[in-house]
Amino acid sequence: MENIFAKRMDNVPSSFISEILKLIDDTEIISFAGGLPNKDLFPVKEIRNAANYQLENYGTEILQYSTTEGYLPLREFIAERYNKNKNLNISAENVLITHGSQQALDLIGKVFLNDNDAVAIEEPGYLGAIQCLSIFSKNFVPIKLENDGLNLEELHIAYENFSPKIIYTVPNFQNPTGISYSFEKRNKIVDLLKSYNTFIIEDDPYGELRYEDEEIESFGKLLPEQTILLGSFSKIVAPGFRIGWLIAPDKIMDKFVIAKQAADLHSNYVGQRIIYQYLKDTDLDKHILDIKATYNSQRLTMIESIERYFPKSVEFTKPNGGMFLWVTLPKNISAVNLLNHSIEKKVAFVPGDPFYVKKSDVNTLRLNYSCSDEKTIEEGIKRLAICIKELIK
Amino acid sequence: MENIFAKRMDNVPSSFISEILKLIDDTEIISFAGGLPNKDLFPVKEIRNAANYQLENYGTEILQYSTTEGYLPLREFIAERYNKNKNLNISAENVLITHGSQQALDLIGKVFLNDNDAVAIEEPGYLGAIQCLSIFSKNFVPIKLENDGLNLEELHIAYENFSPKIIYTVPNFQNPTGISYSFEKRNKIVDLLKSYNTFIIEDDPYGELRYEDEEIESFGKLLPEQTILLGSFSKIVAPGFRIGWLIAPDKIMDKFVIAKQAADLHSNYVGQRIIYQYLKDTDLDKHILDIKATYNSQRLTMIESIERYFPKSVEFTKPNGGMFLWVTLPKNISAVNLLNHSIEKKVAFVPGDPFYVKKSDVNTLRLNYSCSDEKTIEEGIKRLAICIKELIK
Numbered sequence: 001m002e003n004i005f006a007k008r009m010d011n012v013p014s015s016f017i018s019e020i021l022k023l024i025d026d027t028e029i030i031s032f033a034g035g036l037p038n039k040d041l042f043p044v045k046e047i048r049n050a051a052n053y054q055l056e057n058y059g060t061e062i063l064q065y066s067t068t069e070g071y072l073p074l075r076e077f078i079a080e081r082y083n084k085n086k087n088l089n090i091s092a093e094n095v096l097i098t099h100g101s102q103q104a105l106d107l108i109g110k111v112f113l114n115d116n117d118a119v120a121i122e123e124p125g126y127l128g129a130i131q132c133l134s135i136f137s138k139n140f141v142p143i144k145l146e147n148d149g150l151n152l153e154e155l156h157i158a159y160e161n162f163s164p165k166i167i168y169t170v171p172n173f174q175n176p177t178g179i180s181y182s183f184e185k186r187n188k189i190v191d192l193l194k195s196y197n198t199f200i201i202e203d204d205p206y207g208e209l210r211y212e213d214e215e216i217e218s219f220g221k222l223l224p225e226q227t228i229l230l231g232s233f234s235k236i237v238a239p240g241f242r243i244g245w246l247i248a249p250d251k252i253m254d255k256f257v258i259a260k261q262a263a264d265l266h267s268n269y270v271g272q273r274i275i276y277q278y279l280k281d282t283d284l285d286k287h288i289l290d291i292k293a294t295y296n297s298q299r300l301t302m303i304e305s306i307e308r309y310f311p312k313s314v315e316f317t318k319p320n321g322g323m324f325l326w327v328t329l330p331k332n333i334s335a336v337n338l339l340n341h342s343i344e345k346k347v348a349f350v351p352g353d354p355f356y357v358k359k360s361d362v363n364t365l366r367l368n369y370s371c372s373d374e375k376t377i378e379e380g381i382k383r384l385a386i387c388i389k390e391l392i393k
Numbered sequence: 394m395e396n397i398f399a400k401r402m403d404n405v406p407s408s409f410i411s412e413i414l415k416l417i418d419d420t421e422i423i424s425f426a427g428g429l430p431n432k433d434l435f436p437v438k439e440i441r442n443a444a445n446y447q448l449e450n451y452g453t454e455i456l457q458y459s460t461t462e463g464y465l466p467l468r469e470f471i472a473e474r475y476n477k478n479k480n481l482n483i484s485a486e487n488v489l490i491t492h493g494s495q496q497a498l499d500l501i502g503k504v505f506l507n508d509n510d511a512v513a514i515e516e517p518g519y520l521g522a523i524q525c526l527s528i529f530s531k532n533f534v535p536i537k538l539e540n541d542g543l544n545l546e547e548l549h550i551a552y553e554n555f556s557p558k559i560i561y562t563v564p565n566f567q568n569p570t571g572i573s574y575s576f577e578k579r580n581k582i583v584d585l586l587k588s589y590n591t592f593i594i595e596d597d598p599y600g601e602l603r604y605e606d607e608e609i610e611s612f613g614k615l616l617p618e619q620t621i622l623l624g625s626f627s628k629i630v631a632p633g634f635r636i637g638w639l640i641a642p643d644k645i646m647d648k649f650v651i652a653k654q655a656a657d658l659h660s661n662y663v664g665q666r667i668i669y670q671y672l673k674d675t676d677l678d679k680h681i682l683d684i685k686a687t688y689n690s691q692r693l694t695m696i697e698s699i700e701r702y703f704p705k706s707v708e709f710t711k712p713n714g715g716m717f718l719w720v721t722l723p724k725n726i727s728a729v730n731l732l733n734h735s736i737e738k739k740v741a742f743v744p745g746d747p748f749y750v751k752k753s754d755v756n757t758l759r760l761n762y763s764c765s766d767e768k769t770i771e772e773g774i775k776r777l778a779i780c781i782k783e784l785i786k
Contacts, residue, residue: 004558004590005648006507006529012651036458044452051444059437063631065429099492099635103657110528114399132655135503136399165397197397238456242492242661255402262405262525264496268661269633 070097101244149181173322463490494637517748542574566715
């Protein structure tokens with residue numbers, strides 16, 4: 001039986017997080033393990049109205065097959081929002097609606113990667129990208145992520161020695177670390193990449209969830225001909241529709257459309273139409289302000305609780321946006337070991353392991369603050385601190 | 394720029410049908426070219442009620458991320474329907490919800506096909522399968538489709554010489570021909586395949602649209618350990634949700650779940666829940682009877698009109714189910730050439746070319762009867778007959 005499968009399926013990491021979530025299927029557990037948006041903030045009533053309006057007025061149309069590229073008014077909305085908010089110059093023709101931005105990663109792997117093509121990726125990096133792209137090539141070149149973005153020396157060496165076809169980045173409030181690239185670092189990365197035949201993937205699911213400071217220019221602005229932008233409604237409206245997008249330069253757009261058509265003909269049209277109606281009828285910016293107010297309070301509570309309860313030898317990031325922060329334990333402390341202890345105290349998180357391509361049993365871990373209220377966050381961090389102190393002893 | 398793309402994207406056929414549909418974006422044209430279900434039969438009101446019920450009672454839940462495998466009660470519904478209607482023995486654990494059954498093809502290509510692995514396929518065969526699988530391997534072995542199923546001699550030679558990893562079939566009311574495999578042929582195919590390390594893909598989007606005769610046993614019944622069943626709600630409820638499924642034996646299920654998770658995390662959950670609610674609240678069998686009544690009248694009108702108007706040298710299939718019939722023109726007549734003429738008379742169809750892996754400028758064509766009323770069908774066939782007669786002269 002083994003040799004019936006394609007080689008690409010060998011050693012694809014299965015979802016570490018799903019496994020953890022199964023383990024801790026216990027409602028008493030305080031979980032900082034998930035990466036979900038807070039369901040209490042979903043605009044349920046508005047979406048119900050939008051669904052009703054669309055089904056009442058365009059029922060037979062929205063239930064039918066549709067175009068591969070996606071619903072044009074929705075693509076126009078997305079393009080205009082980038083152009084207005086980020087001062088880009090995107091046309092709806094360059095927007096492809098995908099089945100969540102995870103599908104965009106699959107299309108990218110398909111379109112670019114031969115078996116052993118090099119892929120540069122942040123270390124630590126988004127595990128969904130590692131899992132998805134590893135189906136197409138196992139040749140990852142991890143580039144250390146520092147507090148202001150990629151390590152330039154490692155980036156330079158990676159491009160000189162391995163010529164990566166693509167580099168995968170989450171420049172704003174990265175998953176898992178919460179780190180954002182500085183303006184200076186972005187410009188230096190652009191200077192380096194523009195002399196290579198490569199594309200930079202700018203995955204930006206959290207960019208609109210900024211709690212402090214000013215927006216920083218996008219790679220899509222600084223290097224438009226070599227940037228593929230990924231985005232999603234999952235964190236700013238709701239993930240259940242699986243509606244995301246990919247924005248690519250003209251010269252590579254056709255390949256993506258062919259790959260998308262072959263993959264699933266088109267993204268679910270009912271969902272596209274309902275989201276479009278919702279966007280038309282409501283004030284998305286106002287809704288995002290509400291999300292940000294809640295997440296920001298939870299973020300501050302988590303930071304304050306860590307400062308109060310964790311031993312000083314533990315380091316952590318203080319992201320100015322997004323849903324996560326990243327903890328570095330003293331060198332000899334294993335995060336997996338910590339999880340085994342903390343589960344007994346009914347607190348969960350994701351150990352750093354699945355975010356590394358070539359490391360395991362690491363001393364880092366990811367904490368999510370979007371799904372727990374402030375009281376729960378304080379209690380969870382307090383319990384986690386007890387476990388850490390026991391291990392440090 | 395060229396060498397930046399993966400080799401798998403070379404020579405992937407783009408959608409012939411999309412191109413035709415763009416050409417004939419003219420409401421005055423009588424089109425037998427599409428492959429769409431008839432939108433007037435979509436249960437819009439019932440789906441609106443289902444959407445309302447789900448959003449009212451489970452709003453925050455259905456808008457959240459969900460499990461890769463799909464909504465368990467929906468998977469149970471699908472398994473039970475197979476077990477009841479086709480006397481199979483399927484467990485919900487073996488049902489994976491996909492983003493339309495087209496995505497199932499993508500997952501199959503990903504899980505099984507190395508670059509040059511052989512894929513056996515009906516000739517003519519479903520163009521969506523040809524397009525999708527050609528991303529993973531270009532090594533197609535076409536097997537002639539006869540009036541009762543695959544040509545056994547060609548099948549035997551294909552397996553002896555090329556060891557196909559998978560064989561793709563649409564045994565009921567095939568797209569494009571409308572042909573169904575006989576019970577005898579199915580058994581002979583099973584006898585042949587069971588001694589090979591291969592999987593048979595039984596794609597069955599039209600199986601429930603039977604207008605005559607009795608259901609014939611499925612490969613899923615005759616050879617369960619080597620059959621992958623694909624199905625979809627697109628033809629029996631509505632395609633706009635993109636909800637289909639793949640059913641596979643235990644021993645290969647894990648690989649599909651990993652591939653699905655990497656591809657898009659999970660199928661759109663809102664759509665799964667709305668369809669589930671619809672299925673719970675309504676009588677699907679009764680709804681399918683309504684669809685069948687309409688399509689059957691249209692089918693009979695098309696058959697009668699062809700018999701009345703087409704020259705006797707033109708052959709055609711008389712399918713007892715599905716949405717298509719298949720026309721064979723006299724040998725020297727090109728279907729593409731006929732289309733050029735018929736477009737002027739404002740009638741469209743799909744020339745056979747995209748349904749062949751290794752042939753072009755063929756004398757065959759596909760006619761769809763699900764989307765035109767009886768008067769329109771008669772008028773369209775009449776006009777097409779005039780064009781054919783002009784070419785035969």
